[in-house]
Amino acid sequence: MGRILAIDYGTKRTGIAITDELQLIASGLTTVPTKELLDFLKKYIKSETVDLILIGEPTQKDGTASSVEVHIKEFIKSFSETFPKIEIKRVDERYTSKMAFQTMIDSGLKKKQRRNKALIDEISATIILQEYLYNK
Template structure:
């Protein structure tokens, strides 16, 4: 991972994908939003144009017993598209079990109103942020 570059994280969903980014020092993850696929790739291209991105982290939706399903196939296709559109940026798959549940709980704990929490894009972006923060925390010794 390059110094003073950002890392982007993705929580791939059926209709939308949550997007989060790190700070340049790879310490803090911040949610960006949730986007449909076409809009998402435009947003990622704009982020890369604004400053270096060294790494993509993608939530890997395996079941509680580690089994694969339709969601893992969707993520595999997404990663292929990422690699094709943005070659040269490393992609890491990260276990995303329970991140949506954690995202909802985090929003409750922060005092977010129920109506706001029910907006699906908020959960997707927060889940991407949790995925990224876990990755940053696990890799903090490589900075």
């Protein structure tokens, strides 16, 4: 059984989370500059079996698509051309950044550490993945 990889896509940075091989536990993997995302995934997927990619679907409070959606669709097209056999699912990611920030507070991180936007992105990807596993 391969892993499930979750992506919290951003125009500057992208948070990535991954499951264990049994697809039971979600863990933050890293945050990469978005322009390097596809290259990072090529290297990662070469060394690990990935069965499914979850990509956050950002929406506004009124339910309309976020402005980053255009970029996400471009990425999905490139990813699908590169890895046609790996399934992609979209997952609602509303409020994951707020939840990630609250998680940082609850875990006792200092104010300076909570300003680390890369860590927020990675935690957001982990939340997306945990929600998927919980509702699977």
